[in-house]
Amino acid sequence: MNExxxxxxxxxxVTDPCLASSCGINGACVATNATxxxxxxxxxxxxxxxxxFKPIEHAARFDGDAFIExxxxxxxxxxxxxxxxxxxxxxxxxxxxxxxxxxxxxxxxQIEDFISxxxxxxxxxxSYELGGGAAHLVSEERVDDGKEHRVRFExxxxxxxxxxxxxxxxxxxxxxxxxxxxxxxxxxIGGVPNLESSTGGLFKHNFVGCVADVxxxxxxLDLMATAIDGKNVKPCDEWMLxxxxxxxxxxxQRESAWRIV
Numbered sequence: 412m413n414e415x416x417x418x419x420x421x422x423x424x425v426t427d428p429c430l431a432s433s434c435g436i437n438g439a440c441v442a443t444n445a446t447x448x449x450x451x452x453x454x455x456x457x458x459x460x461x462x463x464f465k466p467i468e469h470a471a472r473f474d475g476d477a478f479i480e481x482x483x484x485x486x487x488x489x490x491x492x493x494x495x496x497x498x499x500x501x502x503x504x505x506x507x508x509x510x511x512x513x514x515x516x517x518x519x520x521q522i523e524d525f526i527s528x529x530x531x532x533x534x535x536x537x538s539y540e541l542g543g544g545a546a547h548l549v550s551e552e553r554v555d556d557g558k559e560h561r562v563r564f565e566x567x568x569x570x571x572x573x574x575x576x577x578x579x580x581x582x583x584x585x586x587x588x589x590x591x592x593x594x595x596x597x598x599x600i601g602g603v604p605n606l607e608s609s610t611g612g613l614f615k616h617n618f619v620g621c622v623a624d625v626x627x628x629x630x631x632l633d634l635m636a637t638a639i640d641g642k643n644v645k646p647c648d649e650w651m652l653x654x655x656x657x658x659x660x661x662x663x664q665r666e667s668a669w670r671i672v
Contacts, residue, residue, distance in 0.1 A: 427442065428440075428442050428444075428445070428446055428447060428448040429441075429442055429448050432448055432450065433450070433459070433460050434450035434451075434452075434460065434461050435450075435460045435461045435462050437452060437453045437456040437461040437462060438450040438451060438452045438453065438456065438460070438461030439451045439453075465635060466635070466645075466646045467634050467635040467644060467645075467646055468633050468634065468635055468636075469623055469624055469625070469631065469632075469633065469634065469650075470621060470622070470623035470624070470634075470646065470647040470650035471600070471601065471621070471622055471623070471634050471644050471645070471646070471647055472620070472621050472644070472645040472646060472647040473508075473601035473602060473617065473618045473619060473620060473621075473622065473643075473644065473645075474619060474643060474645070475505075475508070475602070475616060475617050475618070475619045476602070476617065476642070476643050477601055477602060477617065477641070477642055477643035477644045477645075478599050478600065478601050478602040478603055478604065478617065478641060478642055478643075478644070479599070479600040479601055479634055479638045479640075479641045479644055480597050480598070480599055480600075480638060480639055480640040480641060481597060481598040481599075481600065481632070481637055481638060481639065482597055482598075482637075482639050483513070483594070483595060483596060483597050483598065485598060485627055485632070485637060486513065486598055486627045486628065488591065488592040488593070488594065490591075491567070491568040491569075491590035491591050492567070492568070493567065494565055494566070494567045495565065495566045495567070495592075495628060496563065496564070496565050496626070496627070496628050496629060497511065497528070497563070497564040497565075497625075497626070497627060498561075498562065498563045498564070498624070498625075498626040499561075499562060499622055499623065499624055499625040499626065500559055500560060500561045500562070500622070500623050500624050501554075501559075501560055501562070501618075501620060501621060501622045501623070502557060502558055502559045502560065502620055502621050503530065503554070503555055503557070503618065503619055503620030503621075504555055504556070504557040504619075504620070505530070505555055505616070505618075505619040505620065506530065506531075506532055506533040506553075506555045507529075507530055507531055507532065507614075507615060507616040508529060508530045508602070508614075508616050508617055508618035508619055508620070509527070509528075509529040509599075509601075509602050509603065509606065509610065509614040509616065509617050509618055510528045510529050510530065510600070510601065510618050510622065511526075511527060511528040511529075511598070511599065511600055512525070512526075512527050512528075512529075512598070512599045512603050512609065512610060512614075513525065513526050513527075513594050513596055513597070513598045513599070514526075514527075514594055514596045514609065514610070515594060515595060515596045516595055516596045523540070523542070523593070523594075524539075524540050524541055524542055524592055524593045524594050525538075525539065525540050525594060525610075526538070526539040526540075526566070526592060526594070527539070527610070527613065527614070528562075528564060529613075529614050529618075530554060530555060530618070531549075531614075533553035533554065533555040534549050534550045534551075534552075534553060534554065535549070535550040535554045535560075535562065535573070535575060536548070536549050536550075537549075537564050537571065537573040537581075537583075538613075539566060539571060539585060539592060540585070541569060541585050541587065541589045541590060541591065541592055541593075542587060542589040542593070543585060543586045543587015543588060543589045544585060544586025544587050545585060545586075546569070546571050546583040546584060546585035546586075547583065548571060548572075548573040548581045548582070548583045549581075550573070550575055550578070550581065551578075552575075552578065554575065560575055560576055561575075561576055562574065562575050562576075566592070568590035568591075569584050569585045569587075569589075569590050570582070570583075570584050571583050571584070571585070597639070598627075600622060600625060600634070601617065601618045601622055601644070602617025602618055603617070604642070621647035621649070621650060622647075623647060623650045
């Protein structure tokens with residue numbers, strides 16, 4: 412069972428330290444000795460009092476009819492002179508699925524500039540279109556093996572790079588002379604609504620599996636807190652973090668401090 416564990420808390424002048432616990436209805440108090448206890452939070456609950464409902468934080472499960480939508484402001488494309496970096500880990504047994512998409516707003520009828528990551532026939536595809544012809548980077552090895560794969564995608568202007576685990580880097584260049592990615596649509600993780608029209612038929616299936624530790628330009632996202640919309644997303648239990656909080660008290664000043672370890 413994946414539990415968030417919080418402790419140990421000092422309690423004075425009580426026979427059973429759990430009598431004075433602050434674990435709440437979503438936590439179980441466990442005495443560690445005569446004066447200290449720890450809180451073991453129920454699955455998907457977090458915080459020192461086990462009162463924060465966080466089913467999805469850094470890891471999410473997608474079932475082929477699910478997605479997380481992030482604001483375009485989370486991944487701005489302001490210049491062609493700086494690296495843009497996407498990184499995450501995933502695992503799946505399905506040979507086809509869209510992992511990430513950013514294109515135009517839904518009101519734009521035709522597919523113009525876009526950036527995408529997806530699995531096609533078991534191989535990972537990283538593509539971007541800047542207006543002169545898309546770049547397509549395709550893994551040589553299959554990634555639909557149910558194993559964890561850590562991936563990193565970089566782009567500066569027309570030049571792109573894809574890194575999967577410790578495999579050799581793959582590099583590519585888009586056609587034409589245009590180097591800016593001009594997209595104003597939001598970012599989708601795990602799939603998009605209206606898949607055919609949104610991707611112009613480039614992808615036939617949304618993703619089935621787990622995605623975790625999503626980073627955009629080096630910033631790790633809390634998927635639940637950052638999302639502006641989503642559908643059918645579930646926790647990825649095997650990648651939920653076990654947290655342990657320690658509480659220390661300076662008895663003379665009656666102050667408390669929390670920290671995660």
